[in-house]
Amino acid sequence: MAPPTRHRIHRIHRRSFLAGAAALGAAGALGAAGCARVPSGDALARLKTQGTVLLGIAGEVPYGYIDEQGVFTGEAPELAEVVFKRLGIGRVQPVATDFSSLIPGLNSQQFDVVSAGMYINKERCAQVVFSDPEYQMLDSFIVRKGNPKQLHTYEDVVRAKANATGTGYAEFGYAVxxxxxEKDIVILQDQVAGLNAVESGRVDVFAGTALTVREVVKKSARAEATRPFAAVVDGKKKIDGGGFAFRPTDTELRDAFNTEIHKMKKSGELFRILRPFGFTKAEMTELTAEELCR
Structure with a gap:
């Protein structure tokens, strides 16, 4: 796999990443103060004046994370850099927080936009507005090598002694x-914690997106990823899509972002940006946020 094109990402090192939670309050204060000096009511104009977009991420590979050199990278920061530069905003500043804090942080103006492998669904669409998805995703499980309990679907997992998923993951609802x-589902921080829990025998299975699961097990001698599958909810298969989230008042900014995403889909540039992070052509999509919000 070719290395991600990190040269475009503003270099932010590990100390800044670990201070991400503390930075949230400061970011909100700066945003509130900045509104007095820059155009109000037009998010795109405001961000052009500021010259920086605060991007909320969850520190999850491959969506948005910090690499071994202490540099923020991932499909979300890389894609955001390209799109916002074309919208006239020169710098993307990733800010890391827990996945469950992303939408509250966005709506309290601690971020300007959020992207963290977040599925577009009806519940989230009631809180934010999404861009059209840049990818679609099936689910997969982390299981012990050889999958001794033959766990391939959520229906299979019902008979497992211990089932885990990540904080705020859609997979929680699919298992329920x-x-x-519900009370027996173990909630872990992320897929790395999930891998550790499966390898140690603490849980039988960890549910996540096919992409994150297959990436995290690559170097494991004791665990593997199951074949990707679509969850079945109310008798219907679920194919999820992930996109960028914006505040409900920022529809014009979302629409401008969408225009660039659609151009990149048509030209093939979107796939070229996502491919180094493990995405395949099967995960490219023409789904819309409107469809997924239903």
Whole structure:
């Protein structure tokens, strides 16, 4: 796999990443103060004046994370750099927080936009407005090598002794819909914690997106990823899509972002940006946010 094109990302090192939670309050204060000096009511004009977009991420490979050199990278920061530069904004500043804090942080103006492998669904669409998805995604499980309990679907997982997923993951709802007791689902920080839990025998299975699961097990001698599959909810297969989230008042900014995404889909540039992070052509999509919000 070719290395990600990190040269476009503003270099932010590990100390800044670890201070991400503290930075949220400061970011909100700066945003509130900045509104007095820059155009109000037009997010794109404001961001052009500021020259910087605050991008909320969750520190998850391959969506937005910090690499071994202490540099922010991932499909979200890379894509955001390209799109916002074309919209006249020269710098993207990633800010890391817990996945569950992303939408609250966006709506309290701690970020300007959020992208963190976040599925577009009806519940989230009631809180934010999404760009059209840049990818579609199936689910997969981390299981012990050889998949001794033959866990391939959420219905199979109902008979597992311990089922885990990540904080705020859509997979939680899919397991509950299949009949797994909500109170018995183990919530872990991310897919790395999920891998560790499966390898140690703490849980039988960790549910996540096919992309994150297949990436995290690559170097494991004790765990593997199951074949990607679509969750079934109310008798219908679910194919999810992930996109950038904006505040409900920022529809013009979202629309300008969408225009660039559509151009990049048509030219093939979007896939060229996402491919170094493990995305395949099967994960490119023509789904819309409107469809997924339903």
């Amino acid at each position: 819909a299949a009949g797994f007791p």
